[in-house]
Amino acid sequence: MSIWTYITRHRAVFLFVGTLLAALGSLASDPDSGWATALGGLAMLQGIWAVAASHMIRKKLLDYPAADMSKLFETAGKESTGAGLALIAIAIVLVGLLLVFSPRAHAADQLPAGAVKYMPLLKSEQQRLWPDHPRPVLLASLVEQESCISLRSRGCWNPGAKLKTEREEGAGVGQITRAYRADGSTRFDALADLRGQYGAELGALTWSTVYQRPDLQFRALVLMSRDSARQFRQAPAALEFGDAGYNGGPGGVQRERRACALAKACDPAHWFGHVEHHCLKSRQPLYGGRSACDINREHVHNVFKVRVQKYLAAWSVS
Structure with missing residues (x-):
């Protein structure tokens, strides 16, 4: 059968025209x-x-x-x-x-609806601020870990996501956090620190504007993740250490690496199977019966091994 005969068969014409109409309809309603x-x-x-x-x-x-x-x-x-x-x-x-x-x-x-909407923005900020990121799709996984109780939850990939208790407030897709002491005074304010460090990039980011500025939220997330990972740039597991630091502070990760170095058969240059087993964070229950240690270890595990797969194809075409 010649190629012309094949492509002019009713079946081939139907499939081609049907596919074209479906694509045009999808594009028109996208x-x-x-x-x-x-x-x-x-x-x-x-x-x-x-x-x-x-x-x-x-x-x-x-x-x-x-x-x-x-x-x-x-x-x-x-x-x-x-x-x-x-x-x-x-x-x-x-x-x-x-x-x-x-x-x-x-x-x-x-994909969460917010991911479809905001992933191009996240990728744009990553390419501008962290162009040498070895696995940039992990930033999408990080957003999900920080903001998604489930993929259909209201806060998932939503710049309006808010986690607020009497002692703490986490804002937006990266859960930028401020915490209070028992007397109401501020214990730490990550947003103020970011604005002080990156005035040119994040000068307009305040607690009165944070929920209305998704562009600055994603910018802040990239900067915080980048800065945390760069503190471990000499280690093969710099990204894993950086993620643990994003969640619980780089200083704590360094102490855990030292504890690993002192332990038998533990390599302080690697997270999985090594440093992850030497948690020095509190084991007192905080949220849902999970301790700070549990939350930190789950954070790295989820970002690298659970959540990232669904974003691979989407990231490559965004």
Whole structure:
């Protein structure tokens, strides 16, 4: 069959026109100026790749003459039982394709709505302020860890996210924090420290504006994460140490690295399997029965091993 004959068949024309109309409809109704449509298209391409890879592997594994599908269907068509078995085989293949494509087609739905909206902003700040980040997609994972109780929670990737108690307030996607003593005086104010350190970049960020300035929130998150990681730049696990420092302070991480160095078979240059097992933070329950130590260890584990995977494809096209 010639290529022209193939592409002008009713089936090919229907698939092409249908795909084009679906893409145009998605683009026209896209609330994020094409971003969500691009994610959906990328997810479909991943599905096509998976099907193609499966097809090639099947051909390699079943490369003997008796398994030639064209001959099998020709033989099956000569009798009713064989034809029925052939139809069953086609149905199984169709179900397999649907199982591959269905999750791929909705891959963009796995991202929080705020991530679709704000990831380009986060990536822009990262490229400007931390262009040599070895794994910049981890910043998206960090936002989720800081702001998302669940992927559908109101605060997830929401600049208006607020965690407030009598003694503490955490603001926005990076949970910029200020804490108070029992007498009401300020114990520490991360926002004020940031503004003092980065006046040119964050001078407009105040406690009266923080919830209305997502641009400054993401900028602050990149700067805080960068500064924490750079304190450990000589270590192979600088990013892991930096994340632990983002959550609990770099000074505490350094003390834990020293404790690791004094322990048998512990390498202070690595987090997982080494420094992570030498927590010096409080083990008194704070939130939901979890201690400061539990929260800190969970933070690094989630950012690096639990949350990041869903953002890989989206980050690459943002």
